[in-house]
Amino acid sequence: MSGTTEERVRILRGREWAHPVRAARREVLSAVPELDEGCPPLLFVPGFGHGAWAFAEHWLEHAASRGFPAYAVSLRGHGGSEPAPGATLRAYTHDVVQAAAELPRQAVLVGHGAGALVVSHALARYPARAAVLVAPVLGGPATALAALRANPVGTLPALFGGALRLHRRQLFGRELPDADARRHLARLGRADRRAQWQLLAGRPAEPAVGHPPVLVLGSPDDRVVPPAALTRAAGRYGAAPLLFPGMGHDLMLDTRWQEPLDALLDWLVKEPGRR
Amino acid sequence: MPSSTEHGRPDPETTTPAPSRDGRPVSDRGDTVCVIGAGASGLTAVKNLTEHGFGVDCYERETGVGGAWNWRHDRSPVYASTHLISSRPFTQFPDFPMPDSWPDYPHHGQVLSYFERYADHFDLRRHIWFGTEVVRVEPVDGDRWDVTTRSTGGYGPERTSRYAAVLVANGHNWSPKLPRYEGLEEFRGEVMHASSYKDPAQLRGKRVLVVGAGNTGCDLAVEAAQQASRCWHSTRRGYWYAPKYVLGRPADQVNDALLSWRVPLRLRQWLYHRTLRLTVGDLTRFGLPKPDHRVYETHPIANSQLVYYVGHGEITPVPEVARFHPGGVSLTDGREIDPELVVFATGYLPRFEFLDPQILGDADGSGRPRLWLHAFPPGHPTLAVAGLLQPDSGLFTLAHWQTVLFARSLRLRRDRPQRAAAFASRVAAGAGERYAGRVKDSSRHWFEVGHVDYLRAVQRALDDLEGK
Incomplete structure (x- = not known):
C-alpha cells in the first residue's frame, strides 16, 4: 500500500461547496466498552435496505465486549434515520463522514453490501484508520447481472427504479431459524431510486485519504456477491478476501455471525497501522 | 544545560551525539519535522505530516490549540460576536x-470547539509542546534547521533542537497595523486597535469612530450602531457590501455554483452587480461613496447588517480621517466630528521575528516574503509557511x-531526489506568483488569493x- 505514486486527488470541489448535502437526522446505535482500552472506534455502515438495527442484533455488543467502541449509522431514509426522498450516493456518503467525524477518535469504517460502496466513497472524504468491506457490493453492471441471475423477479423492478426485493436464500444461510429470517426480512427498507441508479452506474471512488489498510471479507456462498466480485474488490486494495463458506450475504445476522466479526477484530488488533 | 523537567515530560530523544551551537548542546531530532504554531494551519500540518509518515514536534506559545480562534489567547483577535x-x-x-447541525456561519466558539475536536480525533x-515559543530558526548544513525554543514569556533556559524540516504556521492576524495620523498623540479621546476590542460593553453609550472597511471594521461599525450613542464609519473608498445570503442561500455558495459552471468573470460581475442592485440597492443615496472598482476586485466584505444600519441612520458613513485634534477629528471632506473612542480596524501585519528575512526572500525588509504559492521559499526545500493567505473564502x-x-x-525528497529537484526549480521559477484575478489595492493585499485560482x-x- 505504500509508495510514492498515488492516484490523483481532486482538490477543487466546486459542486460540493456550492451544493452542500442537506442535513438529515441520523440514527446512530452504539455499544461502548465499560473500560476504555484505547481501541479505535468502529463505525458500521449497513447496505441498501438495511439499517443500524442489522448490526445492533449481534455485532455491536460483541465488538464492545472485545474492547472496541462500536457504532452503527442508518443511512438517510433507512432504519430510524430521517426519511429522505431523492437521496443520492453523495448524501449517503455525507451521512457516513458526518457520523465518523462525530466519534471521539479516528474511526475504522466497516461497510456491508452497498454500504461498502458508500464506505469506499467516504474514505475519500475522511482519513479512516482502517476500512473493512464486508460482502461488498461495489456497483457497476456486474452487480446487476449477478443479482439478476440470483433473483430475476426481485431484481428486475429495481433496474427501473422500483424496490429491490431480496430473497431469504440470498441473505441468510440454511441454518438460520425461519422466525429470525422472517423478522429480519420484514425490517428491510429500500434505498432511494437515485442511489440505486448511481450504484448501477458504478462511478469509481476517488482515492482514499491517508492510505488506510483495507480488509475484504465475505462468503463464497453469498448469492448477492459472487466469489469473483469478492476477489475483484479485494484486488483493488491489493489483498485477498477472507472467506466464510456456508454463510449468506448478511453475515452479521446469520447463525455464525461471530466468526467474521472475530476475524475482523483480530485483523484490527494485528494491523500494524498505516504503511 | 538541564531543561528536561520544564515541560513535565521527557526530552525529545536525542538520536545522535549532540553537536553544539554557541557552546550549547543541540539535540538532533533526526527526520522529525518541526511545526511552529498549533492554530488552524499548524494543526492541519501536524495531522497531514504524521499521516504521511513523518515524526512531528509542534511548538505552541499558548496553552491550548486554536491560535487566533481561541479567545483565551492574548494574541487572539476575536471578539464576542465574531462569526x-x-x-x-x-x-x-x-x-x-x-x-451539519451547525449554522451556515458558525460562531467563533464553535470554530474553537471544531479545532479541539480535530486535535482529539x-x-x-x-505532538504539541504547549507554552513553548520559538526564538530562532536557523539553517544548518544539509537543508536542516536548528530551532531554539524557550518557555513562553522568556522563563527558563533556551534549548535548541535540529530538525529535518520546518513548517511555519504562526498566523498573520496578531500583530496590529496602526496607521499614522497627524495629531493622534494630542487626541484626548480613547484610541484602540480592533485587536483589543472584545466585548460590546466597550462601546456602550459612547460616540465611536470606526476606521477601516475590512470585515472586522464593518462588524465593529454594526456593533457600534447597536451599542454606541453615535457611530461614524470611515472608509477610504466605496466598497461592495455583499450580503451573507443571496437568492436564499449563502452568497459564497451561489458564487461557487457560477464558478463550477465556469461562468466567465465579466458575466459573474454583471450578475453580481445586478443582484446587489436588486437587493441592497444604490448605496450612494446613503452618502456612501460609489465603488471605484468592480466586484471581486477587492477582498470581499460579507456583511448584511452594515447597509441596514446605515439605512436606519445608526451608522454615519464618512470619508478618510485627515488629522486629529485634541478635541476631535477632521475628515478629508472638511467635516469635523467629535468621537470619544476611535477604533482602528486597519488590519494586521505578518511577522516572523525568529527567522532571518532573507530566508523568506524578503531582502529589503518590507515584511513581504517572496514565496511560491505563498508557502515555499526558493532555495530552502525543507521550509514552508502555511496559512499566509488572505483568501476570498475559508482559509483552513x-x-x-498547502501542508499536504x-x-x-x-x-x-527522501524517495526520489531527482523529482524533488524538479520541484525545487519550480519553486524558484514561480516565487512571487499571485493567485487573484485582479486585485485593486495590491499594496495592502499582497497575499490576497482567489480560492479557485489558488487551488x-x-x-x-x-x-x-x-x-x-
Missing part, C-alpha cells in the same frame, strides 16, 4: 467536516492542501509532484 465570513463548506477542513496533542481548506503538498514534497495552482503542483 465566520465564509459558509461552512468553504471553511471546514476537506477531510473533517463541521457537524486525530490525537494531535501528543487552503492551509490543509509540503508533506509530499518532503517524501519525494488550481496547488492541484497542478500536486499532479506534477506525482508525475501525472
